[in-house]
Amino acid sequence: MTEPGVLSQIRVVLARPSHPGNIGAAARAMKTMGLTRLYLVSPREFPHPEATTRASGAADVLENAVVCESIAEALTGTVQALALTSRHRELCAPPRWLPEAASELLQLAASADVAVVFGNETFGLSNEEVAQCQRTVTIPANEEYPSLNLGSAVQVIAWELRRQALEGGLPSLPQQFGELATHDDVERLIEHFELALVGSGFLNPKKPGRLIPRIRRLFGRAGLEREEVAILRGALASLQEKS
Amino acid sequence: MTEPGVLSQIRVVLARPSHPGNIGAAARAMKTMGLTRLYLVSPREFPHPEATTRASGAADVLENAVVCESIAEALTGTVQALALTSRHRELCAPPRWLPEAASELLQLAASADVAVVFGNETFGLSNEEVAQCQRTVTIPANEEYPSLNLGSAVQVIAWELRRQALEGGLPSLPQQFGELATHDDVERLIEHFELALVGSGFLNPKKPGRLIPRIRRLFGRAGLEREEVAILRGALASLQEKS
Numbered sequence: 001m002t003e004p005g006v007l008s009q010i011r012v013v014l015a016r017p018s019h020p021g022n023i024g025a026a027a028r029a030m031k032t033m034g035l036t037r038l039y040l041v042s043p044r045e046f047p048h049p050e051a052t053t054r055a056s057g058a059a060d061v062l063e064n065a066v067v068c069e070s071i072a073e074a075l076t077g078t079v080q081a082l083a084l085t086s087r088h089r090e091l092c093a094p095p096r097w098l099p100e101a102a103s104e105l106l107q108l109a110a111s112a113d114v115a116v117v118f119g120n121e122t123f124g125l126s127n128e129e130v131a132q133c134q135r136t137v138t139i140p141a142n143e144e145y146p147s148l149n150l151g152s153a154v155q156v157i158a159w160e161l162r163r164q165a166l167e168g169g170l171p172s173l174p175q176q177f178g179e180l181a182t183h184d185d186v187e188r189l190i191e192h193f194e195l196a197l198v199g200s201g202f203l204n205p206k207k208p209g210r211l212i213p214r215i216r217r218l219f220g221r222a223g224l225e226r227e228e229v230a231i232l233r234g235a236l237a238s239l240q241e242k243s
Numbered sequence: 244m245t246e247p248g249v250l251s252q253i254r255v256v257l258a259r260p261s262h263p264g265n266i267g268a269a270a271r272a273m274k275t276m277g278l279t280r281l282y283l284v285s286p287r288e289f290p291h292p293e294a295t296t297r298a299s300g301a302a303d304v305l306e307n308a309v310v311c312e313s314i315a316e317a318l319t320g321t322v323q324a325l326a327l328t329s330r331h332r333e334l335c336a337p338p339r340w341l342p343e344a345a346s347e348l349l350q351l352a353a354s355a356d357v358a359v360v361f362g363n364e365t366f367g368l369s370n371e372e373v374a375q376c377q378r379t380v381t382i383p384a385n386e387e388y389p390s391l392n393l394g395s396a397v398q399v400i401a402w403e404l405r406r407q408a409l410e411g412g413l414p415s416l417p418q419q420f421g422e423l424a425t426h427d428d429v430e431r432l433i434e435h436f437e438l439a440l441v442g443s444g445f446l447n448p449k450k451p452g453r454l455i456p457r458i459r460r461l462f463g464r465a466g467l468e469r470e471e472v473a474i475l476r477g478a479l480a481s482l483q484e485k486s
Contacts, residue, residue: 003385029395034385057388099406139402140409142246142277145300152272152398155391159382159399160406163342166383193478202481214474222465231457235436238445239482 003034004165009109012154013039013074013081013117015129020045022121024054024062025151031058033158034165038065039074039115054151071117071129079112080105083125083133084153086146095138102160104135106168116157121150178225185229190216196236246277247408252352255397256282256317256324256360258372263288265364267297267305268394274301276401277408281308282317282358297394314360314372315430322423323351323466324358326368326376327396329389338381345403347378355423359400364393374456375426377463421468428472433459439479 012030017023023046027038038061040046046067055062068074075081082101096104105114117133119125130136139156141148148156181189194212197203203211255273260266266289270281281304283289289310298305311317318324325348328338339347348357360376362368373379382399384391391399424432437455440446446454467475 003387028390028392031388032384032391032395057390099410140405141275144246145274147271147300148275148398149271152275152395155395155398156402159402162383163403167342196482197478200478200481200484202478211474214471218465218467218471222461224461228457228461231454235440235443235445235454238443239439239479241443 004162004168006106006109006165006168007034007161008036009113010035010105010161011037011039011074011078011113011115012158013041013071013115014043014150015041015071015117015125016120017043017046017150018121019150020048020051021054022150023048023065024051024056024058025149026118026154027051027055027058027061027065029151029155030158031061033155033162035158035161036061036064038062040065040067041071041074042069043067071132075115075117075132077113078115080108080135081115081117081133082135082137083117083130084119084157085130085136085138086124095136098137098139098157098160099164101135101137102157102164106161106164116161118150118153178227181224181226181229185226186219186224189224189229189233190219192233192236196240199240247405249349249352249408250277250404251279252356253278253348253404254280254282254317254321254356254358255401256284256314256358257286257393258284258314258360258368259363259366260286260289260393261364263291263294264297265393266291266308267294267299267301268392269361269397270294270298270301270304270308272394272398272401274304276398276405278401278404279304279307281305283308283310284314284317285312286310314375315426318358318360318375318426320356321358321426322355323348323378324360324376324426325378325380326360326373327362327400328373328379328381329367338379341380341382341400341403342407344378344380345400345407349404349407351423359404361393361396374459374463375430377466421470424467424469424472428469429462429467432467432472432476433462435476435479439483442483 012035014023014026023043030038051062052059082105085095108114139148139153190212193215194203198205255278257266257269266286273281294305295302325344351357382391382396436458437446441448
């Protein structure tokens with residue numbers, strides 16, 4: 001799997017984060033999902049050892065972080081910014097459905113810089129800050145308990161962006177690694193089954209019912225591998241021998 | 244927005260978690276996404292004040308958590324379990340693309356219990372634990388830094404399930420007609436198989452090799468129906484009787 005290059009066009013902007021540990025957690029969440037460009041607007045404490053500790057193997061994201069004095073500065077050069085908000089604001093566009101917002105952002109990121117903007121842990125984004133973003137989005141969390149911390153919110157958004165970036169160019173993964181049995185291998189296995197079960201008295205050849213069709217359907221659904229057919233035939237032979 | 248009821252059918256199983264703080268973080272991540280059913284297999288320390296602190300407003304998820312002694316116990320009554328793994332294992336089905344695995348799990352959850360299984364923070368899941376799950380999945384993280392902690396992994400999976408549950412209109416499952424067998428039904432079938440093949444001499448209990456794991460994998464992939472389990476057990480019994 002190659003990293004989708006589009007993710008490197010996406011800035012993650014944290015506005016006025018209070019706790020350095022959350023900056024570290026955000027950096028870690030970003031890097032696990034292939035995002036690297038962190039912008040910090042007026043962080044209360046940064047750099048800070050707790051940020052570095054929580055970032056774990058993502059210390060490079062912190063080292064390359066750009067510290068800014070305003071949202072405007074952090075968004076300079078971007079063509080779209082997506083503000084994460086937890087409530088609807090009268091003067092803003094209504095929040096989008098997250099997957100749609102992520103999709104639009106990714107399309108733009110193919111040719112330009114874009115940003116996702118997260119607010120302060122307690123107060124979120126101010127109306128003025130949201131107003132500088134072209135889109136707003138809400139993580140559609142459990143209404144009874146929508147309490148994602150900053151690191152978790154970054155993790156969810158980053159996964160959503162990554163999922164869509166990977167799906168863009170990624171065919172479905174193969175479900176099966178072993179060599180598949182041929183149709184005739186499976187037919188012979190079913191015949192073997194039938195013979196063994198007639199021999200044991202479980203199957204009455206005069207009243208076969210749905211037994212063999214059921215077994216056939218099961219094998220068809222599983223998509224038997226060559227080696228599995230061999231195992232099952234060996235097992236049947238051993239059980240027949242004894243009888 | 245109403246909570247999608249299907250999410251309440253999904254168990255989150257944490258196998259042998261070392262750090263109580265991670266149990267709390269997992270509970271919080273679950274509840275933000277509308278998941279509530281936590282199963283803990285042999286947690287090192289639980290209950291624990293650090294778990295409660297990290298759970299924050301999700302203390303009820305901890306209070307209702309079911310503590311078990313084995314994965315088998317945690318999976319009793321489920322029709323599909325999805326194991327989160329970070330690497331491919333020889334005797335298991337190859338990992339699925341996460342959104343596909345989540346989609347299948349959700350469809351089954353509409354009518355039965357299902358589970359997502361997370362391993363120990365350091366060691367992950369053992370091969371024996373993975374073998375009891377019908378599906379495996381990997382979070383397709385940045386290969387240079389795939390280091391999600393337990394709470395973040397739960398957050399990503401929980402969001403993926405929630406997103407799809409909210410989006411609705413899931414693609415339909417591959418053809419399946421009957422009622423699915425539960426985890427414990429299938430375990431008993433495998434035990435029966437083993438007994439019969441030891442009896443017939445096909446399986447040497449001192450050198451069991453890969454025979455039973457292969458059969459287990461085949462059944463897991465097929466997704467056995469209740470009636471199929473009955474047929475196979477009847478067939479085995481008849482073959483044993485003769486011998």
